[in-house]
Amino acid sequence: VTIDAVAVLAIALLALLVVAWTWRSARARSREAEALARVQLYLAKAYAVRDGALEASRTGVCVFGVQGEARFANSTFVRLLGPARSWDAFVALLGRLAGATPGRPGQALRVRSDDGRLLSLGFAPLPTGELLASVDDLTDQQRERELRGRLIAETVAAQEREARRIGELLHDDAVQQLTALGLQLELEAQRSGQPALSELAAGCGSIISSLRRLLAELHPAVLESQGVAAAIDGAAETLRSRGVVVEVRPFAMRLGAELERLVYRLVQEALSNVLKHASATRVEVALTTAGDAFRCRVSDDGCGFEPDSLETAVNDGSLGLHIVRERVELAGGRFLVESRPGQGTAFSFELPIEPAILTPAQEDTA
């Protein structure tokens, strides 16, 4: 009996152990499965968030898996480049559009799509081992840039036409009438011996001299023949005639007719501001180029002002510098005014240039 009882007890214990082990194993598997399900759910949510973010992006994007398969493409990508299939298909498309391979990661490649849109394509590896290809549509941006360029060109051309028209009116009418009047007064003074008439004749001469300077500023032929520094040097004569020392630093490069006209008008406005507001004794104009930018700085030793008052002045209707800023920014450049009361003013601007339009000045053979 004792032996049988011990055997039964042992068997029961063994059975209990087997059941407990089986139950623990099943429970562990269940937990693993639950954990795996949670991870999968988390990953699905993460991918959904990523894909949602990529879908909302204005940039077309496509994620290629480690095997090169297209895993996700947002609608912008599909709209611009068609349905995404694989990395190899993407490379082949680039080859067809641009005759080029994708290049280095992060390097943008500009191509024309089949429907004529200007696209910027690039790619970058993701930490997951996937590849992210991107495409930006630059067509509207380029149109806007072209439109802005045309607008500036037309604005400058209209200003030049108006300046020429006013110049012709001054030349054909005011200068001629004053010349005739001066000579008649001088002749009358000679005949009658009245000194007052001589003074009036001399006054006519002074007015004609001023008008001649104005004519030269309105349509500086020297701008076309000798470039912007020479034209600015001519425009500085008005300041010099008031006793201001003006130094225009040499600048031998030619910038192209449109840009030179724009730069000349901007500096002319700056010099006009110096004349009207600065009470300066010395002005310096420096023109330089650096890479793809043209820089100009007009500095004076005048009374200066609080830069904040510039906005007040604009609000009060003083638009000179405001218009200069608008024109610089329209041309894609930057404009800066540095000033402090009693410490002079430096007016500077930077304009983008195409290096191709830069040419060395012609040798003066005259």
Add this chain to the structure above:
Amino acid sequence: VIRVVIADDHPAVRMSFEAYLGAQDGIEVVGSGHNGAEAVALARSHEPDVVVMDVRMPVVDGIEATRQIKRLVPATRVILVSAYEETELQDSGRQAGADRYVFKGITGRGLADCVRAVTS
């Protein structure tokens, strides 16, 4: 007497040049024209000592007229008068053979002195 031809397309200027120079001792205005072509024709017919003319004129401008006068009547002196100060115009005038380039606004006395100086 210094014989002078005047050419300017602006009537008031032309008449005042005529009146002033014509009233000066030793100067006689022998003809006046409206443009460069008339200045050349007057220079050929009158062979004046001096032609005083504007630079910018219709038909033939003062620069071209100077060139023609200097070729046809080499002894005639030419004084160009202009409202434009551009160096290029002045250089063109000198290259064409002008003896003087003066600006509008010059006094009548200054112009008369100039006429005497180029013939002295």
